[in-house]
Amino acid sequence: VRYPETDRMGVAHHSHFLVWFELGRTELMRATGCSYRDLEDREGIFFPVVEVQARYRAPARYDDVLDISTRMVLASGARVRFEYTISRADDGSPVATGFTEHASIGRSGRPTRLPDSVLARFAGGGPGNR
């Protein structure tokens, strides 16, 4: 938890959890061998967020070290969903859970089916931690 991620309540502002979710899925994708940067730059595929949900269980404070566990739930057609559990690294206690759902679109902005090569890599993806 970085200093400017805290607010005057002394805890991490709830909007930053969406950034941490993003770190989780970024590292999960990197671990599968297809980084999100490559997906955009080489495949011309973008994953705009169409829905997000987060439940906050316990506050996160400055300099806390957090684990982000990410799971890809479905990657069929032109829709991808990631599920997240954020917990404290020291005692594993839960901090937040949530999911994001993404459209898969091409450079033109139209929905695009994920290439089989990408789907195959995702299918073998495990949890991504930070």
Place this chain on the structure above:
Amino acid sequence: VRYPETDRMGVAHHSHFLVWFELGRTELMRATGCSYRDLEDREGIFFPVVEVQARYRAPARYDDVLDISTRMVLASGARVRFEYTISRADDGSPVATGFTEHASIGRSGRPTRLPDSVLARFAGGGPGNR
């Protein structure tokens, strides 16, 4: 939409919608005569977010002017919920919808029933725009 709120897709990053939701409920509360700052500073009541959900309908681009329409749905006991509709100011087309649910806690960190005076003011609150 501020410049640093955009990302390399050229559109507002989805995490900033949570900040805009917050602007919506802040202005709604101010309009009822009990600003969120007063609630914290005078009443010692805080509204940490316990759940958030957002659906993104259309991208928001740099310098777009957006309207945030906020509605308080329930304010009973120690739980408050706000619902949001964000739309483009020029043509009213929808950009995003969502809600946040808040606990009402006191300085000690324990759930606190909202004072009747605050509940009464909220009951008369209308939509807040920006």
Place this chain on the structure above:
Amino acid sequence: VRYPETDRMGVAHHSHFLVWFELGRTELMRATGCSYRDLEDREGIFFPVVEVQARYRAPARYDDVLDISTRMVLASGARVRFEYTISRADDGSPVATGFTEHASIGRSGRPTRLPDSVLARFAGGGPGNR
């Protein structure tokens, strides 16, 4: 001052002043009849920041209303400089001062002289407040 702009010291994090500086120059440019969005979209000219300096005089707290006074100091060749004074709206007391210096580059990424039409408009620009 928005809630997530505060940090656990209870004041606005110093990095947000750079965002407010940007609001100042954006509104100043809009007031001259050439918005920054138009400059990018129509003229293909970008103003990346090459240097920034800020001095912090007094803290800014949540929900404080601030004035941003912006002055364009030189707009010759391919270099632009803006100077900022941020003060409290209620009593005018100073909060921060600073400047940003910008290169003027074209879509190719190379330094580009500002069109005379833009320079002329800037020359007549007054202070921009928010």
Place this chain on the structure above:
Amino acid sequence: VRYPETDRMGVAHHSHFLVWFELGRTELMRATGCSYRDLEDREGIFFPVVEVQARYRAPARYDDVLDISTRMVLASGARVRFEYTISRADDGSPVATGFTEHASIGRSGRPTRLPDSVLARFAGGGPGNR
């Protein structure tokens, strides 16, 4: 470089460099055995930024890995200064340089001389990388 740290120019927004500077000094302090969190929580000493300067040499793009080299220049009396060099991790090319100057204040908000124990630890501090 995180995704939301980029802007529609496709590069990291200049305001995030101040956050990265902060990561640099945080890790430098942690390396000296006195984390910034401890300084605040145990010693009751805060380091508000009184001046910042940054020069941007080259853009930083999404997913770039950056090194932050931090040096503490003076820690005498109630004033601390950190100097930063940010460079690309892959080829060491410079991205930005800058400094921050901090007041040292106590819980009361008044300038406070740093304890000798802290000064001594800082005196032995080396570069902090990330």
